[in-house]
Amino acid sequence: METRVVGTASRDVPQRTRKMTAGLGGGVALEWFDWNVYGLMAAFLAPHFFPSDDPVTSMLSALAVFGAGFFARPIGAAILGPIADRISHKRVMLISITTMAVTSLIIAAMPTYDSIGVAASVILLALRLIQGLATGAEAGVANAIAIELAPPGKQGQYLGLISGTFIQAGIFGSSLCAFFVSAAVPDGALSDWAWRIPFLVGGILGVLVVYLRASLPETLIERAMHSKDELDRVQSSTGDVWRALWKVRFALLAVILVIGSVQIANYAWITGLPNLANGSYEENSTWVFAITTGMGIVWIVSAPYIGKLADHIRPSRAFTIMRLLLVPAFFLMLLYSGPGLGVFSLVMVLGGVVVGFNMSLYNFIAVTLMPKAIRTTGVAVGYALGVSIFGGTSSYLLVWLRSIDMFWVFPVYGAIVALISVAVYREAKRRGYVRVGD
Template sequence: MSSSPSPRAVIAATLIGNFTEWFDFAVYGAVAVTLGHVFFPTTDPVISLLASLGVFGVAFIFRPLGGALLGSVGDRHGRRISLSVAVVGISGATTLIALLPSYATIGFWAPVLLILLRCVQGLSAGGEWTGASAFLAEYAPAGRRGARASLISASGGLAIVAGTGSVLLLESLLDPGQMQSWGWRLPFLLAAPLGLAGLYLRLRLDETPVYRELRRRHAVASRPLREAVRSGRHDLLIAFACASVTGVGFYYLATYFATAMSVGGPRTTALLVCSAALLVYVGLCPLAGWLSDRVGRRPIYVGGALALAVLAVPVLLLVGSGSPGLALLGMCLFAVPQAGLNVMSSIVLVELFPARTRSSGAALAYSLGVGPIAGTAPLVATALAAGTGSPVAPALYLVAIALPVGLVLAKGLPETADRPLNDTRAVFGPAAAANWISATGNS
């Protein structure tokens, strides 16, 4: 194990677990209909699909608990240990899903085992995103933390494109019977080599320089989660707001837009258009990280949130127009502020929290924001569209999240770009805390 790993080694070890998490996310969503038939067979295919999507949502419920547990591990025992546990949990559970017997084989126990494995995935994913972000940021050279953290967001987008593409390729090569019998299992099996490679790479690295300094100073928190909640509640609130608007926007881009296009056109076309927009998003992420290192995090985060509110209605009109070209234009417009939000989420949540409670605070706030709030966004958007008959109705939910969060961040979000990551103090002083309380209306 090297105490001075190369930047490439740090980046590779960090990104591979994040890639595995989002690859699984994309594959499950793309084969949800097939999984409904395999694990929840009924005479009504809609009920089977809803059951499959319900199990998909279980992971989001368990994310906050996983964030609290793995975040605490990261602060008490090291970022490397937390990330190693996360990649084992994500890849192990995903691989086991590929090996599960169907309902026709073992009956009731098939969906039960699927639910349990989704719980493990949710627990593991709860600490992966922010843990990986903290690991990259704490190894990054001065003035380049945003650029390094942007790779987390870019790898997530690439993983979704890869997962969706793998399912589309299989569907083009196999007939429906083969796909339902064994074809759906193949993408999930890829998690095994990805997980083993991620574990190998992560265990070969030393702890980050920031965490090694905490140990040297005997400043490691014994109860980091409790300390984060007690002394950093304002950090938690603002990080939760940041994660909520980021997550809602990303799940619109990654999942709901394809659903909206599928209503009036072929599913394959919708997934291809969404994948093309995600590739544009991937290309924009490094630019957003580079820009934040020069102009700061705050203008990009605030501007991105307000831009989502402004673009919500015109983008939904373009996506629902029935034209693949116009839909792609709308998604690409949406990808511009969304790339900024996702990259800022990767770095701001790390910089907000002091070194002693960074993993716990960031993971908990992020998991709460992208779990119960953002994780339900595609479902809420679909329900609004179905209930009103208007393709623009889902824009209301997006505006309801993005506009107030953007205004609150404009008043309460501090600039964190120049903050030393070895700082053990909370970012909010008394004056900043008072501003936050005034902005949110809390007391």
């Protein structure tokens, strides 16, 4: 087995560190840009791929395809996670980002239902499934590399930068792109053809990110092969990876809930509520995207500071405080029960701040729960399951519940899962599964 050696000296060379951070974080940002663009454009591409007499039915079909991509993620994590843990973190990251870029370009150029009939719907679904497979291990690999590159004692701050600021930069970038496109094109053009532009932008940016990621070091450490501790050495086979993961299965459950809970809120705020505004309430789309973009700015700025707070007061305490604040934030969305950009702004800004704080921490907390030998696989599988079960269904569930006048169920559901995530995490900590930072 070929094992590469980390250039540990890179921590002491600011220029190399900045370049590696740009490559690592840039890929994370682009993944979220490409992923979120579909969610933001769902209301506009829906009639082109899922035509229906009822706009809500058409939009729900588009959101169902959005969710389908999430359900491919666990399969991608199961396939690519062990490869990353045993052979190469870097190669898996390059595969992921290249696939995202290529599929985004295809979506930007592909024919619609009017041209090729139901084949257009099938192709769109297939592309989203491919994206889900490719990104299944992305979070696990990115965070495994980030925790190795983080300066000692500043893991929370560095993970906040990679998994907070760069993720939010991707989300912010997708919202900003949607805003500029909506503002620049004539009335009706966004629904007609301009929805393709953000996908095109994401594909082109992917070329730059592939170049930056090619400069990343490999973070499998040679000496880990000779460690006596099974959970701190490179595993000799894929089967060994899965056996090691089974030994920490309660920690894996904690990872799933830590990630899944915040993804309910994340996709409610970045795609669910904007689609509710654009589709069901027919708000001015330019203003909807502007408000969503403004929320993203708060997320970008706050992420490293929330990570720094976690380093200062302990990750477990910071996580508990932020996750409990998410409970009342969920119920704030009940205010948006009808058209009105003022109320939409209030819900997006006030609730969004709390969601952003949680988004700054969740990847760091997930990484702390997994041992080094299976960190990529554990975080990737936990991330993929958490996002697919909870995040992938969030937007659809929110819009559907609103359509049947049961909107109140959504915040109750989100609040319950948030409380369960805290309880399971605290129990995992009590059992000794927290391995970094506490």
